Amino acid sequence: MANDAQLFQDIIAHCKEYGFIFQSSELYDGLSAVYDYGQMGAPLKKNLRDAWWKSMTQMHDHIVGIDAAIFMHPTTWKASGHVDNFSDPMIDNKDSNKRYRVDHLLELYAETLPEAEGKILLDMMDQLLAANDFDGLKQLIESRQIKCSVSKTCNWTDVRQFNLMFSTQMGSVAGEADTIYLRPETAQGIFVNFLNVQKTGRMKIPFGIAQTGKAFRNEIVARQFIFRMREFEQMEMQFFVRPGTQMEWYSYWKEHRKKWLESIGIPADKLRYHDHVKLAHYADAAVDIEFEFPFGWKELEGIHSRTDFDLKQHQEYSKKKIQYFDNDLNEDGKPIGNYIPYVVETSIGLDRLFLTVISLSYQEEHWTKEDGSNDSRVVMKIPAAIAPVKLAILPLLKKDGLPEIARELMNECRPHFQCFYEEKDAIGKRYRRMDAIGTPFCVTIDHQTKEDQTVTIRYRDDMRQERTPMAQVRAKVLELLSKI
Ligand code: ATP
Helix, strand or coil, X not given: CHHHHHHHHHHHXXXXXXXXXXXXXXXXXXXXXXXXXXXXXXXXXXXXXXXXXXXXXXXXXXXXXXXXXXXXXXXXXXXXXXXXXCEEEEEEECCCCCEEEHHHHHHHHHHCCCHHHHHHHHHHHHHHHHCCCHHHHXXXXXXXXXXXXXXXXXXXXXXXXXXXXXEEECCCCCCHHHEEEECCCCHHHHHCXXXXXXXXXXXXXXXXXXXXXXXXXXXXXXCCXXXXXXXXXXXXXXXXXXXXXXXXXXHHHHXXXXXHHHHCCCCHXXXXXXXXXXXXXXXXXXXXXXXXXXXXXXXXXXEEEXXXXXXXXXXXXXXXCCCXXXXXXXXXXXXXXXXXXXXXXXXXXXXXHHHHXXXXXXXXXXXXXXXXXXXXXXXXXXXXXXXXXCEEEEECCCCXXXXXXXXXXXXXXXXXXXXXXXXXXXXHHHHHHHHHHCCCEEEEECXXXXXXXXXXXXXXXXXXXXXXXXXXXXXXXXXXXXXX
């Protein structure tokens, strides 16, 4: 575990050094739990988003994509339950002013106890949380003499609920009526557009609506890099089904989503299901797909069978009928008629998927060369199809007409995939830089190219090199990319 902590720190440092991820507003000492994606991170993130979008919409007959606004009518969040329920019980230490999520504080403490004792404590905590018994939670913390990690004292405030939504004012007059929220999830933008999309798209149930976009949560314990952020991006899909068929679709999406994660290069043994035992009041089944991050198994994606809760709530709060007329015939030969559809949701954080991919890709390799000396490299083995740069084009020297030939190849390839041109430094150094950003293929143009129009193609993963006719480079790279 200690090694993994070091590995995680190395990955974070690498992300910064090679332009994948920077702390937001670093110039002003940063903004906590907010990050910027740099020149390598932004294209990698886009490739992941595009891969998800393609698999959900282009590759699926019955799913369409939308792009709803971040700002929504405030009643949306009343109806969804976020105004009243989207909160965590928190407690502050009066000496250090450090704020803790009550469940995190107790979980950390439980880890220090013998297993059976820790389990009893966590069961008690679950019961108190379910009953919203804040006095009981405080007593539990005090009776165990649980201390603040900073002040080392047991001087606690009362337990309070802390809403995770960010609010702001719309319009010029500040006041209660103008308070609007930065959406804490993208799903509600889909629910409120259910009828619009169903009617204008003449969609027939079962069908889905997909969306990617920013979400905001005022997470109190925001750490672990881009795993838990205050501003992040979600990729969500709500699949609307006939009531009574939701379990079939739930099983379908549970399996389908794990397969998709495997298809973009995540090994099956690094993924596992975690079924929710305690369900949210609106759900009749829920599962997390967890990934083994360097800091342990954690949720990457959630699949939730949400019943008709959301549409029903919006119907009630908007006072507008949100129903679907199903003209398929029932057993009596009559149309099934009107109902509020049930929903199966798939929800994945794009940033968490990014972290998954870079955690898997980052590798430090050491080997002994033929002359007995040691060598090493840091390589990002990002699956070629999602790598930010696909091909580096490198003239061996900055003279003798080699850059001109390289430029020709660059012009030929760049309309088809992302290329990178570099002529500075020794070739070995340039290869290492390409390894560090995860470029799967490099092509070197040398003096032999002028004689026989061949180039050296070098493969990132095994550093193999082979001579290839320059005229075949584009087709060869396209073929290699299509295999993944
Ligand atoms: P967690 O239990 O980790 O707080 P959650 O159960 O609240 O997550 P959901 O509300 O189901 O998460 O959101 C769906 C997905 O959005 C999660 O699986 C995760 O990938 C992503 N996500 C949620 N919160 C964050 C966050 N603060 N930062 C980055 N990604 C997030």
